[in-house]
Amino acid sequence: MEFRNCWGKINLSLRVVGRLRSGYHELCSIFFKIGPVDCLTINESVEDNVRVIFSRTKSGIQGRNILLKTLDKIRAAGIAIPPLDMRLEKRVPPGTGLGSGSGDAAALLDYLVSAGYPVERFAAEIGADVPFLLSQAPVALARGAGEKLAPLQAPSARWRVAVVIPAWRCVTADMFVRLDEYFHDEWKSTGGRARSEACQVFDRLVRGEFFGLLPNDFSDLLLREHGEYRALFADFYRTGAIAWGISGSGSSAFALWNENDFCGFSTTLPWVEDVLIF
Ligand SMILES: C[C@](O)(CO)[C@H](O)COP(=O)(O)OP(=O)(O)OC[C@H]1O[C@@H](n2ccc(N)nc2=O)[C@H](O)[C@@H]1O
Numbered sequence: 001m002e003f004r005n006c007w008g009k010i011n012l013s014l015r016v017v018g019r020l021r022s023g024y025h026e027l028c029s030i031f032f033k034i035g036p037v038d039c040l041t042i043n044e045s046v047e048d049n050v051r052v053i054f055s056r057t058k059s060g061i062q063g064r065n066i067l068l069k070t071l072d073k074i075r076a077a078g079i080a081i082p083p084l085d086m087r088l089e090k091r092v093p094p095g096t097g098l099g100s101g102s103g104d105a106a107a108l109l110d111y112l113v114s115a116g117y118p119v120e121r122f123a124a125e126i127g128a129d130v131p132f133l134l135s136q137a138p139v140a141l142a143r144g145a146g147e148k149l150a151p152l153q154a155p156s157a158r159w160r161v162a163v164v165i166p167a168w169r170c171v172t173a174d175m176f177v178r179l180d181e182y183f184h185d186e187w188k189s190t191g192g193r194a195r196s197e198a199c200q201v202f203d204r205l206v207r208g209e210f211f212g213l214l215p216n217d218f219s220d221l222l223l224r225e226h227g228e229y230r231a232l233f234a235d236f237y238r239t240g241a242i243a244w245g246i247s248g249s250g251s252s253a254f255a256l257w258n259e260n261d262f263c264g265f266s267t268t269l270p271w272v273e274d275v276l277i278f
Pocket residue numbers: 011014023024025026027029097099102126127128129130144145146172173176247248249
């Protein structure tokens with residue numbers, strides 16, 4: 001029996017700067033690992049199977065589990081992986097912009113690599129966040145579709161993070177379609193501007209300076225639709241957070257506190273489904 005921790009991510013900045021030939025959007029983002037969020041147990045077996053247990057929220061997985069899709073892809077390339085029985089204990093639901101499925105796929109790839117299968121190259125095909133979640137980097141500047149990574153140096157005990165999971169979910173592909181309709185391919189930032197903005201954001205956070213609302217091109221859409229986030233952001237401000245924002249294409253929101261100023265975070269907002277502290 002093998003155990004793997006599965007990591008999630010938040011985006012400390014997220015700009016869409018163009019379109020790639022693949023149809024994917026070209027991103028400039030700071031990915032920051034959170035977790036471990038899920039736990040994967042793997043046994044060799046007679047047939048593939050995944051049992052999913054959501055430990056904190058009432059959620060479900062739509063369609064085929066990303067773990068099975070990962071095995072399909074690798075086997076289709078001619079690598080003979082034996083049948084696996086997998087148990088997945090999930091704290092983070094899908095559709096929350098936290099790389100929930102990507103972190104599980106990264107944990108499976110990590111197991112397969114340690115078992116001697118050369119499968120790292122499949123990471124980017126499985127999901128835009130998988131290369132980062134498979135990497136050792138705790139923080140990275142991500143470009144391309146999210147797979148071009150430049151690790152950033154972060155003082156490990158600098159921040160405490162609260163991730164707030166609302167009652168609503170966002171489907172990443174749908175959110176990109178809505179972003180296209182909103183921006184009409186006239187993106188707010190060029191690659192160069194987004195990169196220098198991301199570096200400035202990161203430098204200020206590393207110095208522990210106040211920033212407030214972090215850049216994310218999906219924020220306008222989500223804040224228009226769910227004014228509820230504003231009350232949460234006011235709670236973050238009141239409790240001394242230095243920065244907050246939306247993660248990925250939503251739906252979760254998060255905040256960062258300097259370690260020494262953090263006295264815990266909880267909220268009574270009725271639409272909040274869960275709060276995770278890291
Ligand atoms: C938006 C982010 O949360 C930022 O961290 C992630 O890049 C999303 O990563 P992910 O959920 O792993 O995304 P994938 O599963 O690869 O893609 C889901 C869908 O989102 C869209 N997608 C995703 C990433 C990207 N750079 N451009 C896109 O247009 C595509 O329509 C794709 O079919």
